[in-house]
């Protein structure tokens with residue numbers, strides 16, 4: 001029987017970067033010099049799926065790009081630095097990954113090129129995705145199937161912790177994680193784990209809290225010097241490779257992600273998604289929940305709605321700088337001008 005959740009065998013990552021699959025994806029990383037950005041860019045550089053890797057940051061990108069460019073893989077690496085180089089860094093991007101930002105600060109952020117798939121790592125994801133969506137809407141370029149909040153680290157952690165407890169190979173474990181991407185809005189669906197696993201209720205509760213608070217575990221272990229960067233880079237790369245595989249025509253690629261949703265009363269929600277050539281092909285929904293998981297979903301709603309509203313309000317109050325709407329553009333030049341202004345505007349959120 002087809003399992004609803006299959007562990008994605010993403011070309012270029014699972015497990016050991018040893019695939020011969022190839023395509024010509026152009027990927028841009030915004031915030032490429034940071035704790036996540038650098039190892040993420042390294043993993044992307046190692047992929048045969050990527051022909052062009054564009055690295056943008058407000059600092060250090062020439063060095064990061066020069067360093068990575070010596071690696072004997074096909075992706076051509078180019079570094080861009082400073083706001084004036086941002087539009088160039090996004091030219092022709094198929095996928096934009098955004099780890100720019102300040103760890104653990106509720107800074108709104110996102111920058112984009114309208115046709116690309118946008119993968120937002122920057123926190124708080126529960127608000128940055130509504131912000132990103134509102135900005136795209138304002139400029140008439142919104143496609144909900146293209147905007148993803150990257151929650152993959154929650155799934156990666158859940159797989160690892162379950163495997164540890166049950167003595168399983170983590171590469172064979174798959175726990176869907178739904179809801180949002182902060183504290184109790186992170187809801188691991190252990191009842192849907194493959195292979196099937198069972199825990200006594202007290203252990204299940206401890207495990208759930210560990211998955212929800214795993215970010216804090218890393219922050220504490222790093223003694224306040226940062227948050228998860230290496231595991232996040234892995235998780236971000238896994239998500240991008242799954243997306244590229246699906247865009248490349250591979251069938252049955254499923255990842256959980258925080259997206260525009262009609263699966264619950266929350267307007268944004270993470271559930272397993274079937275990915276395809278145009279981003280989200282089908283939202284696979286919550287599936288059958290245990291009573292415990294239903295309770296967790298119910299308890300998360302208030303916080304999640306609050307964070308979504310915060311993001312939407314932020315976007316609403318954001319001072320409008322772009323005057324033309326993309327839909328009103330007649331020429332390619334006009335479209336490009338609008339795109340550039342949206343990107344600059346979004347870049348300003350990081351400052």
Ligand SMILES: NC(=O)c1ccc[n+]([C@@H]2O[C@H](COP(=O)([O-])OP(=O)(O)OC[C@H]3O[C@@H](n4cnc5c(N)ncnc54)[C@H](O)[C@@H]3O)[C@@H](O)[C@H]2O)c1
Pocket residue numbers: 030031032033034035036037056057058059099100101102103104105120121122123124125150151152153154181226227228229232347348349350351
């Ligand atoms: N989604 C997740 O699961 C997850 C996990 C861990 C961290 N995060 C988030 O990822 C973000 C990055 O974390 P980090 O540890 O890499 O932080 P970092 O401070 O090490 O790196 C951030 C990078 O962004 C750059 N930057 C800042 N403003 C910019 C701008 N306007 N344009 C371009 N680049 C800009 C900085 O120069 C820096 O290189 C944070 O928001 C963090 O909370 C998300």
